[in-house]
Amino acid sequence: MINFQYLRTTTAKSALALLSKDKNSKFLAGGTNLIDLMKRGVTAPEKLVDINHVPLKQIEQIGDKIVIGALASNTAVAENAIIKEKLPLLAMALNAGASAQLRNVATVGGNMMQRTRCGYFYDTEMPCNKRQPGSGCGALGGFNRMHAIFGTSDKCIAVHPSDMCVALIALDTIVVLASVKGERKISFKDFHRLAGDTPQLDNNLKADEMIIRLEISVNNLAKNSYYLKVRDRASYAFALVSVAAGMEISNNKITAIRLAMGGVAHKPWRLTASEDFLKGKEPSIENFKQAAKLAMTGAKGFGENDFKLQMAPNSIIEALTVAKSKA
Amino acid sequence: MEKRVLKDANDRVDGIYKVTGKAKYFAEYELPGLTYGVLVTSTITKGKITSLDTKAAEKAPGVVSVISHLNKPSAPAYEQEGGSPFKIFYTDKIFFNGQPIAIVVANTFERATYAASLVKVTYAKEDFNTDFEKAVTDVKAKKLQGQPEYKRGVENAYKTAEVKIEAKYHLPIETHNPMELHGIIADWRPNNQVTVYAKTQGVKATQGTIANVFKIPIENIQVNSEFVGGGFGMALRTWPLEIATVMASKHIAKPVKLVITRMQMFTMVGNRPAAVQTIGLGANKDGTLTGITHRAFGETSAYENFTEGVVNMAKFMYQCDNVNTQYTVVPVDLGVPIWMRGPGEATGAFALESAIDEMAHALDMDPLEFRIKNDPEKDQQRNKPFSDKNIKEAYRVGAQKIGWNERKNKPGSLIDGQWKYGFGVSIGVFNANRGRASVKGILKADGTLVLQSATSDIGPGTGTGMTLIASKLLGIPGDKIKFELGDSSLPPAPSQGGSATLSTVGSAVNDVCVSLKSTIAELAANSNMDATSNFVDVLKKNNLPQIEVTKQSQAGKEREDYSMYSFSIHFVKVKVHSLTGVVKVDKIVSVGDSGSIVSPKTARSQMVGGAVGGVGMALHEESIIDHRYGRYINNNFADYHVPVNADIPEIEVHFINKPDPYINPMGAKGMGEIALIGFSAAVANAVFNATGKRIRTLPITPDKVLAG
């Protein structure tokens, strides 16, 4: 690791000003992903701007919106009484990720910004279009058991590793971004990108922007929410596939439904077709199976990850079944 | 002796240091002028270094030196290139990806790490193969004999049996991954005096290796290794990286500390070799085994050979007149393997104990009943009686504890919602070794006893076991006894491996204590004291501050008369999710039949630990290589899964705890290996019982269960 320059600031405004001065600088929040990547030589910023003292840690309900500051820790969000009561899906997803120690320092914004865990991305001696555009994709034709089945490109089949983001996309989250010019809001589904021809770009955050906060409208999904994470060991492992499911059921009809998957795409993957199908229908196993089938439209395996074509729909059925039965 | 209180006589004697952070592992010694080494490793898999440019690295802040094949100091044993073992820095050849090719030394760890990234290397690449399964099927691959073929009765008798099964089993590479990173501190001082702080399972072995490589007198070398953060076999040899560090210290005349990275733990300090095994079993319809054939291919490296006991168990574990085995090692372009807990026997037991289960199923017999029916009365391989074997009792106790009567012989019978339940059993067996060791005992008038031996404790609780032996024999409380180890200047003992330490060193402790006791009795008699007088009074009366004795102990003729083994029976209950393929181990019962239990608390922990390792082997562990590049792709703790706390259910351990009358004075046999051997088969058998799916390739991950 080079001996980078380290700066500390207490306001978002000064943080953005410092960032804009130097192309090869990065924000440092919890650091659990960035420092790891720097140790592996995947990234080598010459300047780190420590933003941990910027006051963006609020978790509060304002009207019908729940607002979460970008620097709230994963633990703070997962353990927050409002979140546990009103957005249990988010709490469940957060607790399914990483370890207690990592969640204590990892921030909401950092979680959104974390890079893929693809082994080719991490090994600077192997080809990776995300790390080094044009060098090729090692996972294509290589070890791709953990990789994407949706929205892949011939440049990259990596997955976004977050659990939290799967819940956030399901919850129709709004992301508030800021630059020196001011704030803008984008829908969470538009935050992360598919790899396409530019796998080096994980998301649509501009170089001079930072994540300020998240806004989530209060919903009625809390009672029938479930986050299922299927992994190789019982904890502290990345998802083979994961499913965030939230339903509102009234008179044995699904009146509202949110469904998203993790571990299957370059971004958290919202299952809109399945949602549309289930809306207004009975929460029956037959309908869940049909919804799971619809979710798989366009799915494609790359050899070692072919099992996900079976595991993904199975997991959707399981997640919906558990979510339904939670009442 | 420092103040140290044992609340319970069975508590670990060094527990207090481990829970307070005072236990010092190799990397934690402070030496004046200490420098930090970081390795530069090859990025190709096979070929030659054509240039190695260290200019930028040498100019970087804090850098003291960069040592490579271009400027290495003299190591006389390496002067002639080639041969085995691999001679680090005395060749420009690359044998595997990640091979250490230079060591950068700087005044801080961060500076050394950065400077190592500045070394520029060019290579002439050659074709390579890292794919073991491919090498096995490639007729052109150079095949080496692993072990002489074994035959008893008719070869391949299973083929003509009333009931037969034949199946192929695959094990991937596993990596030991002890929690402590490997490395060494080397301090080469003037006049060729060398002190090292090592992570080793054998201080005498490390001392001998360094003496041999540098051709300096063995007395010049002091090896310290008091606390070792786990080994599981990987610290049974002195690795090239350790020699490289000694060379660096010699070169710069300063102490050098090297701690390798977790990534480097996968490439340069050994692994459990991959294996492909075929088992053929034949039986009469009544369940009598009539033929066992076990053929195995094991992975080795292209530059050093490695063999282990993969097919041992098939030769004696079951009553069967017709047995033949074959074991062949196949080289690939990877770092050389080394024994990993349970070593080859664990590899073999997965195949044999899975096959036994398959045969029981084919016979529609309870697999426990099938095993009991074919339990041997004597060792047919060596034609000798077993010194001590209580397998039938172990089966009975374990079956009762796991709730074996709930098990249904028809797979897939126990269902609760999406979860399917199943039970599995397997046996583990390992040679009850006993080597030769010396122990010095110093009995002091202050009421304390110091025992010394150059053995190791990589975790099982060597000091605790030895203290309990001495405490029992001399009636001295454990906190008045200090067992010193991990120091090459102490009386010699073998490396800690093969489950032999308690048997080997414990016997010498026994002899020392017996001798001290008789000396005290003589002194008492000579000074007209009662024969039962306290040794403190006897020493004081005789004006002796202390008495000393050193004893060497080793096995006698009894090993020619008896076949000596430790046994374990593993019972496992699993649940398998029918939609996701997730396997959860629900309950574990491990029964040890390994003679007397000297140290009940640490013995139980060892069995528990073996079961946890077994869960890893069965469900999680696989070191994956991209064979296009010859590089490990999951070389870290996030992607190479070992069990975490949430994977492990409550584990019940039971010991038969009957003395082996022949093995040693304590009647105790080792259990480090049997705690793991066979365990993975018990899991695979339970998964079969739950689902009807027979998975013959480890690890049993959800994708394999779904594919079934």
Added chain:
Amino acid sequence: MQSSDQESNHGDSRRDFLKKSSLITAIALTPSVAVKAAENQADERFAELFEKIPLNLTVNNKNYKSAVEPRVTLLDYLREELHLTGTKKGCDHGQCGACTVHVDGERVNSCLSLAVMNEGKKITTIEGLANGEELHPMQAAFIKHDGFQCGYCTPGQIMSAVACVNEGHTNSRAEISEYMSGNICRCGAYPNIVDAIVEVSKGGIKA
């Protein structure tokens, strides 16, 4: 180099920054060896002396003032600078938990935290857990239940276990196991570790 609330004067790359801003002042204050290094235009060797940042930490109730390179992790700072080697390096990438310490009372992986990020914070390591000769109940419980073998993961396990109890994640064995899964034990002492935590969480052990 300053380290707080700076908005100006630091936008340049590291080398430019060194050359332009602090070089002159620095030389005036430096020992001759550094001046000589600078004269030789040994940019990197010179840089080594100045690329440190002041750091003020409280570790186990003791205050430490020093200067460190920003790239030094809290783990390496504790082990190599302060010689508090109870905190272990098991993976150096946040994947094993051996380096777990408490920062302002919360458990964190010290390997993924830069020392300088912890300016002004209170760190507790395994060495600071006992009250003099009196063990913390969790330390005593680990001995009683044999919650370790080789002992290398043990400091991290104990720091994590203490936090697990403080956080209230001890309502069942399953919950303890889940919240202790960030600490890998290769010797496999997990059930014993859970036994120790169960006992402490019930207030059942006195050191």
